[in-house]
Amino acid sequence: MYQYILFDLDGTLTDSKEGIFNCIRYALDTLGVPVPPEQTLLKFIGPPLQDSFMEYCGFDREQAAEAVRIFRSRYSTLGKFENTAASGMAELCARLKEQGYVLALASSKPEEMCVPICEKFGFAPSLAVIAGSPPTGDWEKADVIREAMRRLGLTEQDYPHVLMVGDRKFDVQGAAACGIACVGVEFFGYAASGELHEAGAVAVVRTPEELETYILTH
Numbered sequence: 529m530y531q532y533i534l535f536d537l538d539g540t541l542t543d544s545k546e547g548i549f550n551c552i553r554y555a556l557d558t559l560g561v562p563v564p565p566e567q568t569l570l571k572f573i574g575p576p577l578q579d580s581f582m583e584y585c586g587f588d589r590e591q592a593a594e595a596v597r598i599f600r601s602r603y604s605t606l607g608k609f610e611n612t613a614a615s616g617m618a619e620l621c622a623r624l625k626e627q628g629y630v631l632a633l634a635s636s637k638p639e640e641m642c643v644p645i646c647e648k649f650g651f652a653p654s655l656a657v658i659a660g661s662p663p664t665g666d667w668e669k670a671d672v673i674r675e676a677m678r679r680l681g682l683t684e685q686d687y688p689h690v691l692m693v694g695d696r697k698f699d700v701q702g703a704a705a706c707g708i709a710c711v712g713v714e715f716f717g718y719a720a721s722g723e724l725h726e727a728g729a730v731a732v733v734r735t736p737e738e739l740e741t742y743i744l745t746h
Contacts, residue, residue: 530746532686533624534676534708536694537635537642537660538573539718541617541651547603547610548573555598561585573718574696576636576661576668600638608641613649614715616736621654624743632657634676634692636669656680669694669702677706691746693739695719697727704728711742 538544549569556563563569564584572580577599581592599607621631631654635642639660646652659676661667667675673692682690684707692703692710696719703710712724712732724732733739 529689530629530691530743531689532630532632532677532680532682532691533743534632534634534673534690534692534703535621535651535655536574536692536696536699537633537637537645539695539716540614540693540699540713541621541633542611542613542645542649543716544611545570545573545716545718547607550610551599551603551607554602555581555595556585558598559591559595570718574636574694575698600641604641608645609648611645611649613651614736618650618654620736620740621651623740625654627744629743630680631655632676632680633659634669634672635660636667636672636698637661638663669698670705673702673706673708677708691743695724697723700724700727700729711739713739 535541552569552572553563568584571584577596578592581587581595587595625631633642633646633655637660640663642658642660646655646658657676657679659672659679687707690708692699692708693713694710695713700710700712709730712729714732714734731742733742
């Protein structure tokens with residue numbers, strides 16, 4: 529049975545599309561670079577920002593780092609709250625905590641931004657740990673997951689009882705690299721069709737109710 533549940537943030541606990549899109553546009557406008565179509569912007573939600581700017585805008589590492597800096601200058605004040613909680617997820621987290629599960633956040637977003645978002649949308653009281661990337665660069669998903677488990681005091685013996693919950697292949701792959709399972713969620717459709725199954729998710733759910741059922745029965 530699972531005892532420790534790690535959650536992704538963007539696309540899992542919250543719908544962050546508006547803030548992310550606005551900040552990408554702001555960064556690219558500032559740099560004088562054309563903004564990609566919306567279908568491309570959707571691909572920025574989930575993976576580390578620097579990787580996305582390199583892959584989808586053709587930036588080298590230095591240009592991508594500058595784009596991330598500009599993005600965060602707006603996101604840290606405005607964009608982080610251009611965001612809405614996934615319907616029913618704050619209540620689900622509260623119920624799981626009441627039933628004895630230990631919950632934590634494991635997000636690639638900088639931790640200094642994760643904390644106020646979790647506080648604003650009512651997730652913080654249910655989370656024993658809020659782990660994100662350090663201020664000076666995006667960690668890989670596996671790095672954040674390892675840090676969340678370290679803060680929870682988990683060892684390899686606990687790994688069979690740890691479940692990651694995320695909406696992109698990066699969550700599934702990061703969990704696998706850390707030796708834990710991952711359930712994929714399709715709340716907002718940010719993953720391509722079949723992406724989560726192909727990445728190795730142990731299950732894919734579409735509603736918080738389906739997620740709760742899976743956790744309580746496994």
